[in-house]
Amino acid sequence: MTRHLITSAIPYINGIKHLGNLVGSQLPADLFARYQRARGNEVMFICATDEHGTPAELAAAKAGQPVEVFCAEMHAVQADIARGFGLSFDHFGRSSSPQNHALTQHFAGKLAENGLIAEVSERQVYSNADGRFLPDRYIEGTCPNCGYDKARGDQCENCTKQLDPTDLIDPRSAISGSTDLEVRETRHLYLRQSALKDQLAAWIDSKTDWPILTTSIARKWLNDGEGLQDRGITRDLDWGVPVRKGDQPWPGMEGKVFYVWFDAPIEYIAATKELTDASGQPDAAWRRWWRTDEGAGDVTYTQFMGKDNVPFHTLSFPATIIGSGEPWKLVDYIKSFNYLNYDGGQFSTSQGRGVFMDQALSILPADYWRWWLLSHAPESSDSEFTWENFQASVNKDLADVLGNFVSRITKFCRAKFGETIPEGGAYGPEETALIEALATRIRTYETHMDAIEVRKAAAELRAIWVLGNEYLQSAAPWSTFKTDPVKAAMQVRLGLNLIRLYAVLSAPFIPFAADAMLAAMRTDDRSWPDDVTAALSALPAGHGFDVPEVLFAKITDEARADWQDRFKGVRS
Numbered sequence: 001m002t003r004h005l006i007t008s009a010i011p012y013i014n015g016i017k018h019l020g021n022l023v024g025s026q027l028p029a030d031l032f033a034r035y036q037r038a039r040g041n042e043v044m045f046i047c048a049t050d051e052h053g054t055p056a057e058l059a060a061a062k063a064g065q066p067v068e069v070f071c072a073e074m075h076a077v078q079a080d081i082a083r084g085f086g087l088s089f090d091h092f093g094r095s096s097s098p099q100n101h102a103l104t105q106h107f108a109g110k111l112a113e114n115g116l117i118a119e120v121s122e123r124q125v126y127s128n129a130d131g132r133f134l135p136d137r138y139i140e141g142t143c144p145n146c147g148y149d150k151a152r153g154d155q156c157e158n159c160t161k162q163l164d165p166t167d168l169i170d171p172r173s174a175i176s177g178s179t180d181l182e183v184r185e186t187r188h189l190y191l192r193q194s195a196l197k198d199q200l201a202a203w204i205d206s207k208t209d210w211p212i213l214t215t216s217i218a219r220k221w222l223n224d225g226e227g228l229q230d231r232g233i234t235r236d237l238d239w240g241v242p243v244r245k246g247d248q249p250w251p252g253m254e255g256k257v258f259y260v261w262f263d264a265p266i267e268y269i270a271a272t273k274e275l276t277d278a279s280g281q282p283d284a285a286w287r288r289w290w291r292t293d294e295g296a297g298d299v300t301y302t303q304f305m306g307k308d309n310v311p312f313h314t315l316s317f318p319a320t321i322i323g324s325g326e327p328w329k330l331v332d333y334i335k336s337f338n339y340l341n342y343d344g345g346q347f348s349t350s351q352g353r354g355v356f357m358d359q360a361l362s363i364l365p366a367d368y369w370r371w372w373l374l375s376h377a378p379e380s381s382d383s384e385f386t387w388e389n390f391q392a393s394v395n396k397d398l399a400d401v402l403g404n405f406v407s408r409i410t411k412f413c414r415a416k417f418g419e420t421i422p423e424g425g426a427y428g429p430e431e432t433a434l435i436e437a438l439a440t441r442i443r444t445y446e447t448h449m450d451a452i453e454v455r456k457a458a459a460e461l462r463a464i465w466v467l468g469n470e471y472l473q474s475a476a477p478w479s480t481f482k483t484d485p486v487k488a489a490m491q492v493r494l495g496l497n498l499i500r501l502y503a504v505l506s507a508p509f510i511p512f513a514a515d516a517m518l519a520a521m522r523t524d525d526r527s528w529p530d531d532v533t534a535a536l537s538a539l540p541a542g543h544g545f546d547v548p549e550v551l552f553a554k555i556t557d558e559a560r561a562d563w564q565d566r567f568k569g570v571r572s
């Protein structure tokens with residue numbers, strides 16, 4: 001048994017996530033977690049909401065709620081939708097938890113002790129009307145790069161250029177609209193990433209098996225321009241983790257909070273403590289996942305995220321971990337994703353463009369989405385969601401191949417032998433060939449799943465389903481039955497056992513359908529088919545079963561056209 005710590009990039013709290021967010025982080029992480037559990041390994045699968053920062057404050061203001069209330073409600077909404085998609089987190093935490101406050105302050109204190117925090121006096125925009133500084137998105141104005149007049153203090157959405165609040169032309173407060181602004185001196189903490197550059201570069205160089213997407217983004221940030229820059233880790237805001245040096249006050253930093261990108265990844269650790277605290281376990285229970293000196297030496301840690309999150313996970317968070325000088329677990333493998341685009345454009349939360357997770361669940365079961373998204377995951381390049389492609393893939397793969405197999409074999413057996421697995425007959429050459437082909441493909445499937453090659457694993461799984469259909473077609477128990485009912489019984493018994501086998505293999509991709517298949521076979525036996533021959537006799541003659549309801553309904557052209565129309569605009 002191996003031990004797997006798995007984290008998904010934590011979704012931001014400002015709204016309901018879209019299908020791009022899902023396939024770029026939480027869903028492939030869930031696939032991997034479910035697979036590792038199915039192989040009998042010990043898994044700790046962590047996700048959380050990312051709750052600090054100006055977008056959360058602005059979203060709360062727009063909703064007319066105190067930010068704490070907004071975040072608590074939105075966390076509950078996101079947790080509920082995650083359950084709807086079958087995301088099997090061991091814990092779905094909150095970056096605003098007391099556990100994360102304490103750990104974030106702990107790391108900052110250690111970094112300061114080790115000389116890796118610099119106090120820098122800098123010029124920030126201050127609003128006289130609002131009586132406060134205006135960091136990041138609290139300030140809007142005209143982009144100096146493209147002239148867009150709604151550029152924000154951290155970035156221009158139009159040309160994507162990263163900005164500083166002081167770069168904006170004709171700046172105004174995003175809170176009050178006031179232009180009565182001035183630039184004032186304020187002191188902030190910087191994480192001295194540049195001092196760790198060589199260590200980080202050597203560490204990245206040692207990761208020869210990582211996806212090119214991951215290492216190329218890390219190298220770009222390490223080397224482009226003047227190389228890895230120090231990073232501001234504090235802000236003049238109320239909402240966030242108060243700046244403290246461990247459990248001590250930090251003189252000169254009163255009233256400031258840590259920047260959201262400093263505390264967010266620390267929440268992976270804190271969320272694990274949230275889990276064990278909630279069940280009254282001692283600290284050793286979470287520390288055995290995170291401290292290499294307290295039991296995490298044999299843990300394999302895998303992170304999942306979209307490409308824009310890669311710099312923080314390859315450089316900033318490792319700088320925090322390494323810089324602490326303490327034996328915290330560093331990530332072993334970073335699986336990153338390109339972007340999923342929507343019907344010729346980008347998904348956008350702020351512009352309400354695309355299909356959002358709640359909407360997706362309101363029109364079709366989770367497994368339809370899980371299957372399409374995973375089998376089209378944007379691994380080697382960006383990929384695109386189109387309704388035509390979605391319809392074709394659901395209808396062909398799920399309805400025609402897997403669903404059809406289950407329906408044909410169960411209905412035929414009920415008609416000729418009743419709802420009990422029939423006895424008699426022995427395997428012939430066709431069955432031996434099928435078992436050999438299955439064994440080869442299942443071993444390949446495992447290889448792809450171990451390597452987190454999501455698309456390849458999906459293709460292999462589909463090929464495994466196809467083997468069953470091909471066997472059924474050529475063995476044709478409905479014809480065999482007329483001349484040799486004992487042989488037909490053997491074929492049907494094999495087919496019904498294949499349903500259980502398919503449920504076990506498919507569960508990481510389509511957990512709800514897998515549950516329905518196992519329920520129809522009246523079994524809880526989820527043992528992994530290390531030995532295919534043995535796996536195909538798990539359900540003995542005489543074992544009862546039920547013909548399941550339609551596993552996957554086909555998507556009609558009318559439904560597709562209707563959704564295409566409904567989701568072409570902007571979410572109101």
Ligand SMILES: Nc1ncnc2c1ncn2[C@@H]1O[C@H](COP(=O)(O)OP(=O)(O)OP(=O)(O)O)[C@@H](O)[C@H]1O
Pocket residue numbers: 009010011012013017018019020021022023024025304305306307308309337338339340341347348349350378
């Ligand atoms: N179109 C996309 N395709 C794949 N992954 C994406 C896409 N957009 C965002 N992601 C990833 O989704 C995860 C959650 O993102 P987060 O909640 O921070 O939203 P975001 O990055 O602000 O995106 P958006 O503003 O589009 O919602 C991150 O790992 C991010 O990299």
Ligand SMILES: [Zn+2]
Pocket residue numbers: 143144145146147148151156157158159160161
């Ligand atoms: Zn611009």
